[in-house]
């Protein structure tokens with residue numbers, strides 16, 4: 001666990017439109033950028049300086065519009081699964097740097113990290129009448145892995161529990177969506193957002209892409225792999241506390257309806273979102289929930305054709 005002593009100092013600077021952001025740098029060259037607006041990771045680069053996340057060239061860095069790309073945080077509501085605004089309000093609030101977070105029991109050897117915190121304002125409590133503390137740690141591992149840990153605590157003083165849904169809405173950068181496949185979701189049940197959230201079962205093959213997709217896979221394994229054949233790169237997601245996984249690509253028609261997304265950009269992105277949606281999380285006052293996502297990008301040149309994400313990891 002990193003202590004104050006061996007921690008790499010983070011840089012706080014002004015990003016697009018003067019919005020404050022934090023830059024994390026790891027000794028071998030990987031880096032990440034985190035905006036306080038949304039507690040939003042907008043960039044994750046490997047030690048060759050290659051960008052691994054998709055960020056739209058038309059992204060609007062201006063509240064209240066959430067930033068299109070990177071890793072928006074969906075809380076306290078995923079999508080339109082409730083009465084709040086789409087994907088909740090955490091992604092368009094200004095978070096603060098948390099200089100003194102409660103102890104972080106983690107075995108991570110990360111030295112480059114930032115702790116952020118979001119608490120509701122009085123106005124927030126008018127639309128979602130609950131008091132909470134949302135602590136987000138964004139860390140870079142020594143090998144360039146990106147780790148996000150969310151800790152959400154019910155701080156209601158009225159004795160009331162609350163429930164929420166959640167997602168790390170990660171936009172991965174891919175060379176060509178038609179050359180990408182996702183492994184780890186085969187044979188699982190999913191809710192199809194394009195068919196009134198009806199429940200279906202996925203076929204036995206890895207998922208490939210040739211049209212709009214918007215599915216919530218249920219009870220997914222802790223590891224999911226995204227294989228980018230053209231780039232010879234595999235993204236591996238490891239997650240904890242997040243049983244569901246959303247797979248989204250708007251494709252051409254939907255892309256044209258989105259003001260903050262280029263018409264052709266759908267070809268170069270894929271969202272695979274570690275989430276808790278089907279069974280909302282309920283917290284009593286004083287209780288805390290934790291949801292963790294760890295992302296790695298590994299060369300996959302010798303791994304194509306292997307369906308087991310575990311093997312993809314072993315041969316990297």
Ligand SMILES: O=P(O)(O)OC[C@H]1O[C@@H](O)[C@H](O)[C@@H](O)[C@@H]1O
Pocket residue numbers: 066079086087169193214215246248273
């Ligand atoms: O445009 P937004 O609000 O960022 O949402 C983008 C997409 O986010 C995905 O997570 C949802 O499943 C989609 O239904 C939605 O279209």
